[in-house]
Amino acid sequence: MTYLPKPRLHHPELAVNELGLTRRDYEGSISTLCAGCGHDSISAAIVRACFELSLPPHRIAKLSGIGCSSKTPTYFLGNSHGFNSVHGRMPSVLTGAYLANRDLIYLGVSGDGDSASIGLGQFAHAMRRGIDMVYIVENNGVYGLTKGQFSATADKGARNKRGVANLDEPIDLVGMALHLGATFVARSFSGDKAQLVPLIKAALTHKGAAFIDCISPCVAFNNHDGSTKSFDHVRAHNAAVNRLDVIIGQPEITVDYAPGTVEIVRQHDGSILKLRKLADEYDVTDRIAAMDFITRHHARGEIVTGLLYVDPDAPDLHSYLKTATKPLNAMDENELCPGAGALEALNATLR
Ligand SMILES: Cc1ncc(C[n+]2csc(CCOP(=O)(O)OP(=O)(O)O)c2C)c(N)n1
Ligand code: SF4
Numbered sequence: 233m234t235y236l237p238k239p240r241l242h243h244p245e246l247a248v249n250e251l252g253l254t255r256r257d258y259e260g261s262i263s264t265l266c267a268g269c270g271h272d273s274i275s276a277a278i279v280r281a282c283f284e285l286s287l288p289p290h291r292i293a294k295l296s297g298i299g300c301s302s303k304t305p306t307y308f309l310g311n312s313h314g315f316n317s318v319h320g321r322m323p324s325v326l327t328g329a330y331l332a333n334r335d336l337i338y339l340g341v342s343g344d345g346d347s348a349s350i351g352l353g354q355f356a357h358a359m360r361r362g363i364d365m366v367y368i369v370e371n372n373g374v375y376g377l378t379k380g381q382f383s384a385t386a387d388k389g390a391r392n393k394r395g396v397a398n399l400d401e402p403i404d405l406v407g408m409a410l411h412l413g414a415t416f417v418a419r420s421f422s423g424d425k426a427q428l429v430p431l432i433k434a435a436l437t438h439k440g441a442a443f444i445d446c447i448s449p450c451v452a453f454n455n456h457d458g459s460t461k462s463f464d465h466v467r468a469h470n471a472a473v474n475r476l477d478v479i480i481g482q483p484e485i486t487v488d489y490a491p492g493t494v495e496i497v498r499q500h501d502g503s504i505l506k507l508r509k510l511a512d513e514y515d516v517t518d519r520i521a522a523m524d525f526i527t528r529h530h531a532r533g534e535i536v537t538g539l540l541y542v543d544p545d546a547p548d549l550h551s552y553l554k555t556a557t558k559p560l561n562a563m564d565e566n567e568l569c570p571g572a573g574a575l576e577a578l579n580a581t582l583r
């Protein structure tokens with residue numbers, strides 16, 4: 233059985249957000265993933281982020297591909313729109329939905345197999361097009377659902393459960409996202425909610441393509457000595473670049489920041505990110521420096537986590553294409569099909 237509803241009753245004193253909703257209103261069905269799977273921690277972080285941002289669940293559309301990671305949208309945001317697509321094809325389905333209706337908040341959830349192997353082409357184009365979305369890869373270095381084959385993000389030399397070493401060079405999705413033009417790029421770890429929840433909140437309020445690579449140990453096939461995606465390995469090699477809070481519509485709070493230790497980033501919609509830099513020289517607005525930073529730390533065996541790059545004033549695909557502001561499903565027949573005269577006028581501009 234893959235669908236288990238949760239009991240609707242909850243504690244009467246559970247905190248409510250600005251919409252009068254509790255955290256439970258952002259949950260989904262009971263997870264059927266392995267106990268301890270990192271993906272469940274990411275689902276919990278998504279629930280918390282959406283609850284804390286007071287997002288209306290009916291305004292969120294969650295889309296995924298195929299894999300244990302891609303099953304997770306069943307386990308959060310049960311009152312939102314959802315579409316479980318084909319292996320590696322989530323980005324194109326999300327792109328179509330976003331072009332048809334820009335009024336929804338798009339959340340794409342994928343795996344390292346889904347995005348770095350079969351879906352690599354789709355991933356690349358989604359990053360470079362400025363689609364206003366949050367794209368989370370739940371990265372465990374294996375194809376969990378099909379029993380633990382190495383994925384394309386597994387590090388060279390990493391060993392599988394049977395002790396066999398991976399001989400291929402890894403694909404770093406963060407490096408690709410930076411290279412291809414994503415305007416919000418971050419990496420986190422499923423077991424670090426203090427970092428992950430603010431990152432998801434920041435990504436949700438970012439206008440443009442926001443990518444989060446979240447290391448998420450697979451307890452069944454990739455959480456043993458020799459794996460570079462295990463809980464222990466990531467804890468021992470994690471180098472966080474910054475600490476992040478998201479403050480929505482409260483710019484006056486910025487006056488409390490200690491000089492020299494904080495980076496303020498104003499996002500396109502006016503919301504503010506507060507970045508407490510652990511590394512003083514780290515600049516979140518410098519794409520080239522971010523690429524250099526992660527490459528140098530990767531060579532040292534370190535996993536850099538935190539917000540690596542953001543362009544707070546990024547344009548999105550609708551602004552490039554100058555598309556209608558109204559969602560297609562809200563247009564009447566005349567707006568959808570304005571007639572031969574309008575078509576002729578359009579064609580004339582292209583001759
Ligand atoms: C077209 C197609 N090819 C192959 C498969 C088999 N398949 C299902 S899930 C999967 C890999 C999933 O790996 P990942 O995206 O990393 O998710 P995880 O299970 O690790 O979370 C594969 C190869 C499929 N379902 N469809
Ligand atoms: S096989 Fe791995 S990825 Fe899949 S549910 Fe189990 S622990 Fe999670």
Ligand SMILES: [Mg+2]
Nearest residue numbers: 343344372374
């Ligand atoms: Mg995987």
